[in-house]
Amino acid sequence: MRKVDPERHDEKRRQILQAAERCFVRGGFRGASTSDICAEAGISPGHLYHYFESKEAIIAAMTEIGLQKAAARFDGLMQKPDVVAALLAEIDSLRLKQGMAGSMLHLEVLAEASRNPAIAKILQHRSRRLQQLLASFLRKGQELGQVDPGLEPDAAAAIVLNVVLGAGSLRVSNPHLDGASSRAMLKLLISRFLTPLGMAET
Amino acid sequence: MRKVDPERHDEKRRQILQAAERCFVRGGFRGASTSDICAEAGISPGHLYHYFESKEAIIAAMTEIGLQKAAARFDGLMQKPDVVAALLAEIDSLRLKQGMAGSMLHLEVLAEASRNPAIAKILQHRSRRLQQLLASFLRKGQELGQVDPGLEPDAAAAIVLNVVLGAGSLRVSNPHLDGASSRAMLKLLISRFLTPLGMAET
Amino acid sequence: MRKVDPERHDEKRRQILQAAERCFVRGGFRGASTSDICAEAGISPGHLYHYFESKEAIIAAMTEIGLQKAAARFDGLMQKPDVVAALLAEIDSLRLKQGMAGSMLHLEVLAEASRNPAIAKILQHRSRRLQQLLASFLRKGQELGQVDPGLEPDAAAAIVLNVVLGAGSLRVSNPHLDGASSRAMLKLLISRFLTPLGMAET
Amino acid sequence: MRKVDPERHDEKRRQILQAAERCFVRGGFRGASTSDICAEAGISPGHLYHYFESKEAIIAAMTEIGLQKAAARFDGLMQKPDVVAALLAEIDSLRLKQGMAGSMLHLEVLAEASRNPAIAKILQHRSRRLQQLLASFLRKGQELGQVDPGLEPDAAAAIVLNVVLGAGSLRVSNPHLDGASSRAMLKLLISRFLTPLGMAET
DNA sequence: CATGAATGAGCTTTCATTCAT
DNA sequence: CATGAATGAAAGCTCATTCAT
Numbered sequence: 001m002r003k004v005d006p007e008r009h010d011e012k013r014r015q016i017l018q019a020a021e022r023c024f025v026r027g028g029f030r031g032a033s034t035s036d037i038c039a040e041a042g043i044s045p046g047h048l049y050h051y052f053e054s055k056e057a058i059i060a061a062m063t064e065i066g067l068q069k070a071a072a073r074f075d076g077l078m079q080k081p082d083v084v085a086a087l088l089a090e091i092d093s094l095r096l097k098q099g100m101a102g103s104m105l106h107l108e109v110l111a112e113a114s115r116n117p118a119i120a121k122i123l124q125h126r127s128r129r130l131q132q133l134l135a136s137f138l139r140k141g142q143e144l145g146q147v148d149p150g151l152e153p154d155a156a157a158a159i160v161l162n163v164v165l166g167a168g169s170l171r172v173s174n175p176h177l178d179g180a181s182s183r184a185m186l187k188l189l190i191s192r193f194l195t196p197l198g199m200a201e202t
Numbered sequence: 203m204r205k206v207d208p209e210r211h212d213e214k215r216r217q218i219l220q221a222a223e224r225c226f227v228r229g230g231f232r233g234a235s236t237s238d239i240c241a242e243a244g245i246s247p248g249h250l251y252h253y254f255e256s257k258e259a260i261i262a263a264m265t266e267i268g269l270q271k272a273a274a275r276f277d278g279l280m281q282k283p284d285v286v287a288a289l290l291a292e293i294d295s296l297r298l299k300q301g302m303a304g305s306m307l308h309l310e311v312l313a314e315a316s317r318n319p320a321i322a323k324i325l326q327h328r329s330r331r332l333q334q335l336l337a338s339f340l341r342k343g344q345e346l347g348q349v350d351p352g353l354e355p356d357a358a359a360a361i362v363l364n365v366v367l368g369a370g371s372l373r374v375s376n377p378h379l380d381g382a383s384s385r386a387m388l389k390l391l392i393s394r395f396l397t398p399l400g401m402a403e404t
Numbered sequence: 405m406r407k408v409d410p411e412r413h414d415e416k417r418r419q420i421l422q423a424a425e426r427c428f429v430r431g432g433f434r435g436a437s438t439s440d441i442c443a444e445a446g447i448s449p450g451h452l453y454h455y456f457e458s459k460e461a462i463i464a465a466m467t468e469i470g471l472q473k474a475a476a477r478f479d480g481l482m483q484k485p486d487v488v489a490a491l492l493a494e495i496d497s498l499r500l501k502q503g504m505a506g507s508m509l510h511l512e513v514l515a516e517a518s519r520n521p522a523i524a525k526i527l528q529h530r531s532r533r534l535q536q537l538l539a540s541f542l543r544k545g546q547e548l549g550q551v552d553p554g555l556e557p558d559a560a561a562a563i564v565l566n567v568v569l570g571a572g573s574l575r576v577s578n579p580h581l582d583g584a585s586s587r588a589m590l591k592l593l594i595s596r597f598l599t600p601l602g603m604a605e606t
Numbered sequence: 607m608r609k610v611d612p613e614r615h616d617e618k619r620r621q622i623l624q625a626a627e628r629c630f631v632r633g634g635f636r637g638a639s640t641s642d643i644c645a646e647a648g649i650s651p652g653h654l655y656h657y658f659e660s661k662e663a664i665i666a667a668m669t670e671i672g673l674q675k676a677a678a679r680f681d682g683l684m685q686k687p688d689v690v691a692a693l694l695a696e697i698d699s700l701r702l703k704q705g706m707a708g709s710m711l712h713l714e715v716l717a718e719a720s721r722n723p724a725i726a727k728i729l730q731h732r733s734r735r736l737q738q739l740l741a742s743f744l745r746k747g748q749e750l751g752q753v754d755p756g757l758e759p760d761a762a763a764a765i766v767l768n769v770v771l772g773a774g775s776l777r778v779s780n781p782h783l784d785g786a787s788s789r790a791m792l793k794l795l796i797s798r799f800l801t802p803l804g805m806a807e808t
Numbered sequence: 809c810a811t812g813a814a815t816g817a818g819c820t821t822t823c824a825t826t827c828a829t
Numbered sequence: 830c831a832t833g834a835a836t837g838a839a840a841g842c843t844c845a846t847t848c849a850t
Contacts, residue, residue, distance in 0.1 A: 005812095012813090028317055030232035034841060044815045046843070055841065104316045110371045111313040114306045115230055120374070127375040152383070158376055159387045166368035172316045173329040174360055181354070185361045188353075192394045235823060246832045248826075257824065432721055434636035437844060448811045450847075459845065508720045515717040518710045518778045519634055531779040559791045562780055567795070570772035576720050577733040578764055589761045593769070596798045611833095618834090640820060650836045652822075661820065 013051045016041045017065065020058050025101045029059050029108050060122055063109050066102070067126035070165075074133045083141030084194050088187045091164060103168020131157045141194070148196045160190060215253050218243045219267065222260050223307070231261050231310050262324055265311050268304070269328035272367075276335045285343030286396050290389045293366060305370020333359045343396070350398045362392060417455050420445045421469065424462050425509065433463050433512050464526055467513050470506070471530035474569075478537045487545030488598050492591045495568060507572020535561045545598070552600045564594060619657045622647045623671065626664050631707045635665050635714050666728055669715050672708070673732035676771075680739045689747030690800050694793045697770060709774020737763045747800070754802045766796060 019041035023032035034055050038045045052058045073090065080086035094102075113120040134157035141147030167186055170177060221243035225234035236257050240247045254260045275292070282288035296304075315322040336359035343349030369388055372379060423445035427436035438459050442449045456462045477494070484490035498506075517524040538561035545551030571590055574581060625647035629638035640661050644651050658664045679696065686692035700708075719726040740763035747753030773792055776783060 008813090026317065028232070028313060030230070031317065033839075035839085043813095045841095046816065047814055049842065050813065104313075107309065107313045107316060110374050111230060111306075111309045114309060114374045115228065115233065120377075123375050124377065131376075152387075155380075155383050155387045158372065158379060158384060159391055162368065162372050162375070163365050163391070166364065166371060169312045169368060170360065170364050172312050172322070173325050173364070174333075175322075175326065177360060178357075181357050182360060185354075185357045189361055189365070189391065189395045193391045236825080237823075247824090248833065249831055251825075252830070430721065432636070432717060434634070435721065438846080439844075449845090450812065451810055453846070454809070508717075511713065511717045511720060514775045514778050515634060515710075515713045518713060519632065519637065524778070524781075527779050528781065535780075555794075556787070556791075559784075559787050562776065562783060562788060563791045563795055566772065566776050566779070567769050570768065570775060573716050573772060574764065574768050576716050576726070577729050577768070578737075579726075579730065581764060582761075585758070585761050586764060589758075589765045592757075593765055593795065593799045597795045614834090639818075641818090649834095651820095652837065653835055655821070656834065 009051070013061075016043070016048065016051055017058065017062055021062060021101070021105070024059075024062070024108060025104055029112050056116075056118060059112065060118060062105070063119055063122050064126065066105060066109065067123070067130065071126070071130055071133060074130060074137070078133070078137055078140075083137060083144065083146045084191060087137075087160075087194075088191060091167075091187055091190065092183060094164065094167075103171060106165055106168055107172070127161070130161055134161055138194070145196065147194050151194070156194070160193070163190065211253070215263075218245070218250065218253055219260065219264055222264060226261075226264070226310060227306055231314055258318075258320065261314065262320060264307070265315075265321055265324050266328065268307060268311065269325070269332065273328070273332055273335060276332060276339070280335075280339055280342075285339060285346065285348045286393060289339075289362075289396070290393060293369075293389055293392065294385060296366065296369075305373065308367055308370060309374070329363070333363055336363055340396070347398065349396050353396070358396070362395070365392070413455070417465075420447070420452065420455055421462065421466055425466060428463075428466070428512060429508055433516055460520075460522065463516065464522060466509070467517075467523055467526050468530065470509060470513065471527070471534065475530070475534055475537060478534060478541070482537070482541055482544075487541060487548065487550045488595060491541075491564075491598070492595060495571075495591055495594065496587060498568065498571075507575065510569055510572060511576070531565070535565055538565055542598070549600065551598050555598070560598070564597070567594070615657070619667075622649070622654065622657055623664065623668055627668060627707070627711070630665075630668070630714060631710055635718050662722075662724060665718065666724060668711070669718075669725055669728050670732065672711060672715065673729070673736065677732070677736055677739065680736060680743070684739070684743060684746075689743060689750065689752045690797060693743075693766075693800075694797060697773075697793055697796065698789060700770065700773075709777060712771055712774055713778070733767070737767055740767055744800070751802065753800050757800070762800070766799070769796070 016037070020032070020037045023036045023040050026032065027036070034048055035045050037058070038048050041048075052061070073094070077086045077090055109119065109123055113123040131154065135153040138147050138151070138153040138157055142149045142151075142153070163186070170182060174182075218239065222234070222239045225238045225242055228234065229238070236250055237247055239260070240250050243250075254263070275296075279288045279292055311321065311325055315325040333356065337355040340349050340353070340355040340359055344351045344353075344355070365388075372384055373381075376384075420441065424436070424441045427440045427444055430436065431440070438452055439449055441462070442452050445452075456465070477498075481490045481494055513523065513527055517527040535558065539557040542551050542555070542557040542561055546553045546555075546557070567590075574586060575583075578586075622643065626638070626643045629642045629646050632638065633642070640654055641651055643664070644654050647654075658667070679700070683692045683696055686695075715725065715729055719729040737760065741759040744753050744757070744759040744763055748755045748757075748759070769792070776788060780788075
């Protein structure tokens with residue numbers, strides 16, 4: 001005799017977010033209309049507002065989720081013994097798993113954040129967390145002699161994150177590019193940046 | 203009964219594009235209306251269509267111009283004796299000169315291209331040119347022993363270009379970041395990537 | 405298997421009407437949504453329709469109640485010995501007790517009635533009752549020599565009622581007006597209108 | 607070769623306001639949609655916003671115009687020799703000329719002003735002007751011995767104005783009322799209020 | 809009795825584009 | 830060349846009401 005079923009509510013929210021994601025991938029944040037999202041989610045136009053206060057709230061929720069997922073992945077990395085190798089492996093998996101969708105949405109988030117303060121705040125907050133995670137990861141690597149101790153961990157983490165997350169746009173400007181070789185090149189870039197000078201190259 | 207003066211026409215086009223740029227920086231491609239652009243350019247709403255077929259044509263023209271400018275800058279680099287040093291200097295000047303505007307517009311172009319085939323085509327065409335330019339530049343560096351001969355020039359050029367152009371989004375996700383130190387970090391990243399293994403670090 | 409308890413039902417109806425009144429004072433009949441009313445009454449949106457057929461039924465019920473209350477007050481006046489004095493005292497208490505709420509709602513009722521036949525009917529029916537009450541009151545005053553015998557009681561009652569009930573709008577168009585002095589002025593107006601010509605002024 | 611024709615623009619604005627007035631009389635400020643107004647004015651839905659910033663701007667403009675017209679009428683009164691007689695004559699003409707429309711709109715304005723600060727401001731500003739006009743009118747009457755010198759002109763003006771403007775709602779709550787006799791009653795009310803005590807009644 | 813998910817029409821407003829002047 | 834009036838589709842959002850549970 002439960003009055004409210006918060007599980008069902010959350011489940012529906014998740015479904016709507018997934019529908020929204022598909023629409024946003026197709027047309028971007030501005031290009032996808034709330035009607036599109038409702039149609040994709042199989043609900044009526046007004047009902048969307050039972051679950052989200054506004055279209056912007058959907059964008060915000062999706063931004064949050066996207067970056068939370070990324071953080072969860074990095075959390076997993078912290079357990080691996082070889083820091084640099086783990087990071088390089090991560091590059092491979094990042095690119096493969098999310099396909100185009102993730103990259104495109106990340107571009108959308110960046111573009112939106114550059115003029116929408118609410119989204120900017122979420123992006124910055126989550127980015128900071130990711131960087132702190134990566135920085136502590138790098139520090140561990142420095143202690144183990146796997147990462148160049150001369151690198152300031154926080155600034156290095158910011159740069160590495162930006163490069164890795166920005167790699168998705170390679171496909172946009174160079175669709176003809178060979179995925180494997182550009183991924184290899186990217187790993188080489190990161191590897192040379194982080195590896196202590198005296199060490200041999202993989 | 204003066205004929206259409208093609209110079210005046212082009213001059214006006216340029217003015218409108220500059221006005222459009224200001225509007226797009228403020229609100230993005232979708233967020234800026236043609237009326238905004240007309241107001242900014244000091245012309246009437248209808249008159250815009252004497253100079254551009256559609257709003258998309260404006261976006262296309264601006265994408266072209268933006269990438270042409272970047273190409274022109276790289277052209278200049280080709281004259282410098284030390285290839286890597288020139289590239290690093292370029293990173294500094296890139297960031298300083300265009301400020302936020304350039305980065306934000308580049309994000310817009312990428313986001314737009316990821317779902318608008320017309321813009322994608324322009325972006326890809328111009329990117330290819332830029333990469334060819336940079337690749338031949340790298341090849342020259344390899345001949346002079348300034349660039350690691352093991353790097354495949356085309357793939358390396360793509361990666362380097364992506365990293366440099368994507369650096370603008372650092373400011374979006376990390377507004378608090380110290381510009382100088384992140385610029386230094388970025389230069390170190392590029393330098394370690396390109397420099398032959400045996401050479402000392404700057 | 406308890407039957408529907410009509411007392412509980414009526415009690416709930418009253419609670420909802422009170423909640424509705426608060427909402428209508430804030431935003432007017434059109435400006436307050438049924439959801440607002442439900443939230444204010446602490447019930448779920450659907451449950452409202454167990455107590456009222458429609459939003460208009462709530463408005464109608466409130467119109468009825470408001471005018472019934474006014475009638476009850478006038479009923480009390482009928483017992484007082486000095487007719488005009490009782491009426492003037494009533495003016496004071498009317499203004500003080502209902503504050504802004506009563507006036508604003510009366511304005512809403514008038515505005516709504518001017519285009520909603522159902523509400524108009526209620527308003528007219530209840531107004532007629534009030535006027536008959538006041539008219540018989542005036543007749544009594546005429547018999548006692550306290551009210552000018554030359555005044556036709558029904559028409560005079562209509563005018564006096566309109567003036568008194570309309571006084572609430574003074575605060576809307578003149579918020580800076582001194583309440584006491586305008587009340588005094590209003591009492592003078594009514595007093596001079598009703599008092600027989602030969603009699604001295606209070 | 608005039609570029610803009612402000613006359614045409616103003617003429618169109620006036621036409622739209624007239625169309626809006628008809629719609630507002632029918633359904634009130636909230637009940638009439640912008641689409642209704644556009645249809646009534648014979649323009650497309652979007653084009654309304656060429657002439658008015660928002661629906662509220664239309665309401666505001668109409669409020670202004672309505673009260674300006676009232677002020678213009680009162681201005682005319684200032685010329686008449688017998689102050690009270692002129693005012694009474696005005697009551698007759700007021701009621702006849704504007705028919706139901708004026709009264710209903712005035713009710714709308716009052717109801718709207720009671721919760722919309724922007725409209726309240728306009729109403730209060732214009733009301734103040736009207737009252738100052740009427741007050742100076744009354745002062746003149748006092749000098750000429752036509753108005754009771756004991757009345758404080760400003761407060762008296764506020765009351766008289768409220769009674770006269772509020773008379774329109776008589777028709778709403780008493781549609782069956784005889785216009786002539788209630789008008790006579792109203793004039794008697796005003797006359798007894800203003801006339802010096804010693805003077806005979808008309 | 810009571811909930812809140814669900815509907816769908818309708819709201820105000822924006823905007824790229826066209827066209828008579 | 831240039832204007833700005835005009836269009837009409839579509840946007841995000843609200844709301845009275847219904848209904849399965």
